[in-house]
Structure formats: structure tokens, C-alpha cells
Amino acid sequence: MNLLKFSIGIDIGGTNTDIGLVNDTGEIIARQHLHTTQYFDAQLFVNDIVFTIRQMILENNVEQIVGIGIGAPCGNFDEGSIDDAANLNFRGKTPLKKMLEAQLNIPVVVTNDANAAVYGEMIYGGAKGMKNVVMFTLGTGVGSGIIIDGKLLYGSDGFAGELGHSILIPYGRKCNCGNCGCLEMYASIRGITQTCVELLQQSPENELAKIPKEQLDPQIITNAALNGNAIAIETYRKTGEWLGIALANVVTFSSPEAIFFAGGIMKAGDILLKPIKESFTKHKLFLYKNDIPILHSQLSENDAAILGAAALVF
Amino acid sequence: MNLLKFSIGIDIGGTNTDIGLVNDTGEIIARQHLHTTQYFDAQLFVNDIVFTIRQMILENNVEQIVGIGIGAPCGNFDEGSIDDAANLNFRGKTPLKKMLEAQLNIPVVVTNDANAAVYGEMIYGGAKGMKNVVMFTLGTGVGSGIIIDGKLLYGSDGFAGELGHSILIPYGRKCNCGNCGCLEMYASIRGITQTCVELLQQSPENELAKIPKEQLDPQIITNAALNGNAIAIETYRKTGEWLGIALANVVTFSSPEAIFFAGGIMKAGDILLKPIKESFTKHKLFLYKNDIPILHSQLSENDAAILGAAALVF
Numbered sequence: 277m278n279l280l281k282f283s284i285g286i287d288i289g290g291t292n293t294d295i296g297l298v299n300d301t302g303e304i305i306a307r308q309h310l311h312t313t314q315y316f317d318a319q320l321f322v323n324d325i326v327f328t329i330r331q332m333i334l335e336n337n338v339e340q341i342v343g344i345g346i347g348a349p350c351g352n353f354d355e356g357s358i359d360d361a362a363n364l365n366f367r368g369k370t371p372l373k374k375m376l377e378a379q380l381n382i383p384v385v386v387t388n389d390a391n392a393a394v395y396g397e398m399i400y401g402g403a404k405g406m407k408n409v410v411m412f413t414l415g416t417g418v419g420s421g422i423i424i425d426g427k428l429l430y431g432s433d434g435f436a437g438e439l440g441h442s443i444l445i446p447y448g449r450k451c452n453c454g455n456c457g458c459l460e461m462y463a464s465i466r467g468i469t470q471t472c473v474e475l476l477q478q479s480p481e482n483e484l485a486k487i488p489k490e491q492l493d494p495q496i497i498t499n500a501a502l503n504g505n506a507i508a509i510e511t512y513r514k515t516g517e518w519l520g521i522a523l524a525n526v527v528t529f530s531s532p533e534a535i536f537f538a539g540g541i542m543k544a545g546d547i548l549l550k551p552i553k554e555s556f557t558k559h560k561l562f563l564y565k566n567d568i569p570i571l572h573s574q575l576s577e578n579d580a581a582i583l584g585a586a587a588l589v590f
Numbered sequence: 591m592n593l594l595k596f597s598i599g600i601d602i603g604g605t606n607t608d609i610g611l612v613n614d615t616g617e618i619i620a621r622q623h624l625h626t627t628q629y630f631d632a633q634l635f636v637n638d639i640v641f642t643i644r645q646m647i648l649e650n651n652v653e654q655i656v657g658i659g660i661g662a663p664c665g666n667f668d669e670g671s672i673d674d675a676a677n678l679n680f681r682g683k684t685p686l687k688k689m690l691e692a693q694l695n696i697p698v699v700v701t702n703d704a705n706a707a708v709y710g711e712m713i714y715g716g717a718k719g720m721k722n723v724v725m726f727t728l729g730t731g732v733g734s735g736i737i738i739d740g741k742l743l744y745g746s747d748g749f750a751g752e753l754g755h756s757i758l759i760p761y762g763r764k765c766n767c768g769n770c771g772c773l774e775m776y777a778s779i780r781g782i783t784q785t786c787v788e789l790l791q792q793s794p795e796n797e798l799a800k801i802p803k804e805q806l807d808p809q810i811i812t813n814a815a816l817n818g819n820a821i822a823i824e825t826y827r828k829t830g831e832w833l834g835i836a837l838a839n840v841v842t843f844s845s846p847e848a849i850f851f852a853g854g855i856m857k858a859g860d861i862l863l864k865p866i867k868e869s870f871t872k873h874k875l876f877l878y879k880n881d882i883p884i885l886h887s888q889l890s891e892n893d894a895a896i897l898g899a900a901a902l903v904f
Binding site: 350407408422424425427429430431432433434435436437438439441442443444445446453454455518521524525526528529530531532533559561562563564565566568 | 744
């Protein structure tokens with residue numbers, strides 16, 4: 277009989293749902309996944325999560341699960357629900373906490389994926405011991421999670437920390453949210469690709485211009501930048517310049533000890549991190565004299581989401 | 591002998607320092623002021639504050655002062671000091687808390703004036719009972735104070751909440767802080783006046799164009815707007831548009847219950863508040879479904895700074 281404390285971390289994504297059994301030193305000792313896209317009915321989805329968890333408990337001879345943490349797009353902490361997530365097949369409000377607790381006698385915490393990511397970073401990753409941290413996740417969208425005094429910032433309604441939709445360039449690029457100029461439109465997969473396309477319009481002789489627009493993505497642009505392609509390098513320089521301004525603005529708000537980045541786009545590494553740091557140094561208000569390091573998440577991409585969700589339990 | 595709990599609130603401004611004796615229901619029962627400009631030596635300034643407080647205690651037959659709260663430009667909460675305030679004659683770091691506590695056996699709290707203002711609003715004003723509030727003070731500069739979970743947000747170094755220097759318009763108007771496009775450059779006395787001057791360049795026939803630029807100020811522009819002057823009205827419409835974007839960005843960070851405004855510029859009343867609200871409604875991310883009222887401070891301008899400072903004690 278295993279007497280350690282265990283928790284379950286669940287990362288719900290548009291394509292896959294990863295479920296992990298995590299011990300209290302942050303090791304994932306078992307993991308399973310479901311194909312989120314298969315579920316058009318939230319109850320069937322919840323039933324399969326319950327079945328998977330029960331199996332994990334049995335197979336690993338675990339006596340007690342302290343709690344279940346869930347990171348999900350549009351995860352609503354206050355209500356323990358997923359609210360109108362655009363990339364899930366079951367729409368409307370899904371009261372995940374209530375549905376799971378009805379079947380399992382284990383407390384459930386739901387939050388959005390970026391909140392889970394920053395919390396995981398604080399409990400298990402590079403932000404261990406820090407109390408004021410902000411994390412940006414750069415991928416299909418731009419997510420953010422904010423830690424204030426060692427606690428996740430939820431605000432008055434559970435939805436604090438949506439910095440991907442802070443307006444960086446008033447009257448700038450049209451965003452899906454209805455506003456113009458959101459950070460997401462400059463620092464997501466779509467945003468970075470658009471920056472490259474715009475730059476290529478002025479340099480039609482560039483190698484990248486040979487690739488059809490709809491096939492261009494940050495991975496291709498990163499590879500081109502690594503090979504010295506000037507437009508690819510300039511794409512990431514501009515992205516870094518914009519992100520540096522966004523970070524300077526974050527500092528005028530919560531003055532964190534460090535700012536972390538995670539997400540697929542960070543595979544660009546220093547090609548993106550270096551211009552972010554340069555722009556941040558240039559734009560950070562002089563009043564903030566402490567060094568505020570800009571860091572890559574120290575959790576492996578495969579584990580981060582499950583560990584982040586599991587960390588919510590503590 | 592007065593057995594109520596008393597505190598001292600001190601508002602240090604570039605011109606005047608106001609010192610008030612406050613009872614625990616938020617009444618200022620005595621007040622004095624010093625001419626800040628007269629002091630080139632911080633020790634003499636502190637000596638006169640100590641003398642004033644001792645006199646107040648004696649004259650009002652007060653047995654015990656719970657604490658002294660100080661709101662000051664560049665007030666540093668963590669160190670209890672004033673750091674390099676540009677508009678004070680004593681420069682460098684003034685360790686106010688240490689200096690006062692050395693002479694008076696009373697705990698001292700120092701913070702910046704906008705933090706004091708929002709805290710006063712929460713303890714004595716329109717934000718009573720709220721736990722997540724942001725306040726902007728519009729005057730010579732644009733200050734801000736942020737309340738998270740009922741506590742002032744100080745961040746990792748005591749300097750959180752400098753939203754006047756968040757970059758609203760990248761590469762916009764040059765700010766004294768060295769950056770370009772800070773909110774302060776669009777919503778302070780100088781910012782609003784500049785907006786008006788720029789609009790008048792396109793409308794040289796307007797009545798306001800007859801006033802020499804250096805005499806123009808928000809008071810004159812407000813009066814003109816009240817009289818139907820189109821450029822004056824447009825000045826405040828643009829200012830409100832910019833502030834509404836800044837507020838939408840605040841909401842993506844901390845999702846507050848309400849946002850308050852204070853400071854001399856708010857004398858413009860609905861001429862400014864209405865376009866702020868319109869722009870805020872337009873730019874607020876759809877995810878935030880709660881009504882987030884935009885409100886004028888409910889403390890009288892004469893009392894707000896002292897009450898805010900005194901509230902810090904609690």
C-alpha cells in the first residue's frame with residue numbers, strides 16, 4: 277500500500293485530454309489520455325475520466341487521492357466549470373467540478389491552462405520559492421497566469437489574467453475576441469505568421485516568400501532564422517519587441533520577481549528570447565531597479581500541463 | 591480622556607504636507623499643514639512633523655495613536671522611505687519610517703499617494719466591502735493603486751501599481767520616464783492639454799485657439815466643453831477613449847469589482863466619465879460578463895489623501 281500523497285492532474289486540450297497520477301515530489305507515475313474531439317457529450321467525457329482515474333488508483337495501489345486539478349481552456353475557477361470553450365465539441369457551461377465530485381469522493385479544482393502552468397512552475401519548476409510570478413504561454417493563443425503573494429490571481433470573477441487579450445496596439449490587428457490590437461494577435465502562432473507575411477510583402481525576393489502563406493508557421497520561420505534568413509530573424513525581433521513592451525506593462529502592474537514563458541512557440545529559443553529581453557530592458561520603467569529575469573519554463577513540455585493541474589490541489 | 595482608536599494620516603505633496611488626526615469612524619478631528627517646499631533637509635522636515643503630531647495628541651487629549659500612515663510621491667512601502675521624488679527639495683532616499691519611529695513610539699507605514707487613495711476608498715469611501723479594486727488618480731501625473739483580495743498590491747519590491755507608466759500607445763508621446771506612449775502622456779494635465787493643442791492645430795478657427803498654448807489647461811478645456819466647444823468636447827472624448835482602453839487592459843489583469851477615479855482632472859465630471867465608460871464597454875473583453883462600474887471617488891478631495899494615509903494603519 278502506497279502511503280505517499282497523490283493527486284491527479286488533468287490537462288484538457290482541444291485534441292487530447294491527458295490524465296496523470298502525480299506523487300507529492302512532482303513525479304508523474306502513471307498517465308493516460310483520451311481523445312477530446314471524440315466527445316460531443318460532456319457526461320460521456322466525464323464518465324470516461326472517472327473510469328480512467330479509478331483504474332489508475334487500482335493499478336498503482338494508491339489508497340488516497342488528495343485532489344484532482346484540471347487545467348482547461350476557459351476553465352472557471354469560481355464555478356469549477358468550463359465556460360463556452362471554442363475548441364471543445366461540448367458547448368455552453370460544463371460544471372466539471374460538480375460532475376466529477378458526484379462520482380468520485382475527491383475534491384476537484386478547475387482553472388484555465390495558463391493558470392495551471394504558472395502554478396506548476398511555482399510548485400515544481402523554475403519558480404520554486406517565488407511569490408510573485410507571471411507566465412505567458414505562447415501557442416495557438418496567448419495565455420497568461422499570474423501569481424500574487426504565492427497565490428493564483430483570480431480577481432472578482434475567476435477570470436483574472438487574460439493578458440493575451442490586453443490591447444497592445446490600439447486599433448491594431450483584428451482579434452477573434454472582437455477587439456483590435458490584442459497581444460495575442462502579435463505573439464501567437466497566427467500573430468507571428470502574420471508578421472512574417474507582412475514583412476515578406478516588402479521583400480518578395482526572400483526565400484520564405486516561395487512558401488505558400490497558408491503553409492507558413494513559426495516552426496518554418498524558426499528554421500529559416502537559424503539558417504540566417506533576414507526576414508525570419510526580423511519576424512522574431514519584432515515579436516520580441518512587442519512582447520518586451522507587454523512585459524514592461526506587466527511590471528507596472530504587479531512588479532513580479534520573474535516572468536516565465538512556455539508553449540510551442542518557445543521552441544524558437546534565443547531567437548525569440550533575446551529580442552524579448554532587449555525590448556524589456558529598454559521599456560521597463562526606471563523605478564524597477566531589481567533584475568526581473570525572463571525565463572523559459574523549466575518543466576518539460578510533456579509534463580508541464582499535468583503537473584500544473586496536479587499542483588492546483590496543494 | 592479619549593478612548594477611541596486614533597491614527598494619523600499624512601499626505602506629503604510637492605507643495606503642502608497635510609497632517610490629520612483621524613478617529614476610527616473616519617472623521618478627521620484635527621488637521622495641520624506644513625509647506626513642503628520650505629524643507630531642503632529631511633531631518634528638519636521630520637522634526638516638524640513630529641512636533642505637529644505631539645501637539646495634536648496633547649490638544650485633543652488622545653491617549654494612544656494606533657499608527658501613522660503616510661502617502662507620498664515615490665513612497666516605498668517595503669523600505670518605509672521616499673525614493674528620489676522629483677518634486678521634493680530633499681533628494682535621494684529619505685527613510686521616513688525609521689526617522690519618525692526613532693522619535694515617536696508609533697508604527698509608521700509609508701506608501702505612494704495613489705495606493706493611499708485606493709486604500710482610503712476601501713476603508714472609508716465608495717469601495718467599502720469590496721476586495722478587488724483599482725483606482726486611477728488623474729492630475730499632474732497619473733497614479734494608480736491596486737487592491738487584490740482586500741490588500742494593497744505591492745509586488746516583489748513595493749512598487750507595483752504604476753499604471754500611469756504602462757505603455758498605452760507604443761512609440762507614442764515621449765514621457766518624462768524615458769519611454770514613449772505612457773498612459774500618463776494621454777490622461778494627465780499635460781496629456782489632456784497636449785491633445786487639445788493637437789486638435790486645435792487642425793481647427794485654428796476654434797475659440798480655444800485664441801488662448802496661448804502655455805495658458806491652456808484641463809480646467810479651461812472643461813469650461814469650454816460645458817459651453818459646447820467642439821474641440822474641448824473632442825479632447826475629452828479622445829481622453830476617455832484612451833482611458834477606456836487602459837481600463838479594459840486592467841480588467842484582463844486583475845478583473846476588479848469596480849474601478850475608481852480621483853484627482854483634479856475628475857472635476858470634468860461626465861464630460862470625461864461618459865466617454866471613459868463608452869470606450870470601456872467597447873473594449874472590455876467579452877469574457878468579463880459582470881458589470882464593472884467606473885466610479886468617482888466618494889471621499890471629498892480635501893479629506894481623501896489624509897483618510898487614505900490614515901487607513902493604511904488598519
